[in-house]
Amino acid sequence: MASRSPAVAMREGVPLSELSTIGVGGPARWFARAETNEDVRAAHHWCVERGLPLFVLGGGSNIIVSDGGFDGAVLSMAVGGLATSHAGDETRVTAGAGESWDRLVDWVVGQDVSGIECLSGIPGTVGGTPIQNVGAYGQEVASVIERVTVFDRTRSEFADLTAAECGFSYRMSRFKVDDDGRFIVCGVSFLLRQSTPTLSYPELMAEIERRGIAHPRPKDVRDAVLAIRRRKGMVLDDGDPDTRSVGSFFMNPVVSVDDRERIAALAHDRVPGFPVAGGQVKIPAAWLIERAGLRKGSGEQTVGLSRKHPLAIVNRGGATARDVIRFAVRVKRAVLDWCGVWLRPEPVFVGLDGDEDVDFLKKAHG
Numbered sequence: 400m401a402s403r404s405p406a407v408a409m410r411e412g413v414p415l416s417e418l419s420t421i422g423v424g425g426p427a428r429w430f431a432r433a434e435t436n437e438d439v440r441a442a443h444h445w446c447v448e449r450g451l452p453l454f455v456l457g458g459g460s461n462i463i464v465s466d467g468g469f470d471g472a473v474l475s476m477a478v479g480g481l482a483t484s485h486a487g488d489e490t491r492v493t494a495g496a497g498e499s500w501d502r503l504v505d506w507v508v509g510q511d512v513s514g515i516e517c518l519s520g521i522p523g524t525v526g527g528t529p530i531q532n533v534g535a536y537g538q539e540v541a542s543v544i545e546r547v548t549v550f551d552r553t554r555s556e557f558a559d560l561t562a563a564e565c566g567f568s569y570r571m572s573r574f575k576v577d578d579d580g581r582f583i584v585c586g587v588s589f590l591l592r593q594s595t596p597t598l599s600y601p602e603l604m605a606e607i608e609r610r611g612i613a614h615p616r617p618k619d620v621r622d623a624v625l626a627i628r629r630r631k632g633m634v635l636d637d638g639d640p641d642t643r644s645v646g647s648f649f650m651n652p653v654v655s656v657d658d659r660e661r662i663a664a665l666a667h668d669r670v671p672g673f674p675v676a677g678g679q680v681k682i683p684a685a686w687l688i689e690r691a692g693l694r695k696g697s698g699e700q701t702v703g704l705s706r707k708h709p710l711a712i713v714n715r716g717g718a719t720a721r722d723v724i725r726f727a728v729r730v731k732r733a734v735l736d737w738c739g740v741w742l743r744p745e746p747v748f749v750g751l752d753g754d755e756d757v758d759f760l761k762k763a764h765g
């Protein structure tokens with residue numbers, strides 16, 4: 400059955416598993432594609448009139464959908480468009496939320512412009528990037544976002560938010576926590592520069608050196624990042640079963656210096672990490688997971704850790720959302736039991752409000 404409101408066509412019972420990179424979950428009760436800002440507005444009103452919740456879907460690369468599906472409307476963002484302008488060494492790029500993020504990065508480095516080259520190979524849409532302030536290899540998207548154009552569902556109007564108004568922090572923004580569900584991102588404007596690319600991440604610097612590049616251009620950095628990501632199964636690749644994931648499942652925890660020393664004593668080893676604000680230290684979740692006894696490739700028949708990266712939980716074929724969630728609980732518990740650190744998940748859980756396992760996964764302390 401299909402239902403039409405003035406500008407958006409709603410379909411009923413659309414499976415969501417194929418629309419998420421990890422490939423789990425049931426159907427959306429209602430589903431629509433938004434190709435314009437007016438489609439976004441219409442879908443919002445359609446839901447308000449029926450008292451239904453609305454979930455905004457980008458590339459599905461950071462979601463775990465319940466096996467029961469989503470009992471509301473899913474709006475798939477396909478708002479396109481790309482505009483650029485140059486002034487001096489500055490390049491402004493404005494892209495529709497539904498554009499592919501990695502195609503945008505490819506285009507930008509092709510112009511010899513820097514600012515997002517280290518974010519190469521991250522799946523999903525442009526509109527998905529501000530939600531968790533995507534980051535990798537020494538860059539975060541927040542540092543180049545100038546403006547986010549949103550539809551504000553509370554006020555029923557379009558608005559432009561500056562980067563400061565987005566409340567960005569590590570893998571976080573107001574879109575993900577305080578104002579979860581309030582804003583639909585319709586477009587993002589980036590302020591980029593014709594400058595030397597960012598090279599601060601040791602693994603990336605080593606890759607560039609190995610390639611014998613003395614003065615890397617943005618394109619060289621992109622190529623190096625993509626090579627590293629491929630080795631870790633962190634690009635989408637139909638031929639690589641280890642990419643059937645949401646990327647990193649857990650964020651890197653921030654701990655006190657005392658806690659770091661305590662963990663080092665437990666491990667009889669130096670704990671990797673780097674200092675962050677407030678005299679604390681960010682340590683790799685992947686290192687903790689391995690130390691807690693879960694190696695790359697370990698797990699069960701349908702779900703387990705990637706064979707290439709201990710931080711990715713992979714659907715090995717036939718996994719349900721419950722399999723993924725239970726395995727993630729096992730990982731979190733192993734780290735908690737070993738060293739008392741509460742890992743927190745990166746992906747967004749859809750249709751899983753009030754789920755005990757998910758509540759445990761989101762818990763930040765005892």
Ligand SMILES: Cc1cc2nc3c(=O)[nH]c(=O)nc-3n(C[C@H](O)[C@H](O)[C@H](O)COP(=O)(O)OP(=O)(O)OC[C@H]3O[C@@H](n4cnc5c(N)ncnc54)[C@H](O)[C@@H]3O)c2cc1C
Pocket residue numbers: 420454455456457458459460461462476496520521522523524525526527528530531532533534535582583584585632633634635642644645646647747
């Ligand atoms: C192989 C792999 C590697 C990855 N590597 C990285 C990495 O290096 N760094 C990193 O930060 N992330 C990484 N990710 C996670 C993911 O790709 C990013 O978080 C991405 O930005 C999610 O975008 P998306 O369009 O797929 O969003 P979705 O997964 O569709 O949605 C994620 C959340 O964003 C919301 N959302 C999406 N679009 C909009 C919109 N237009 N308006 C309002 N809300 C919206 C959704 O409602 C949901 O809450 C990786 C994932 C995979 C599978």
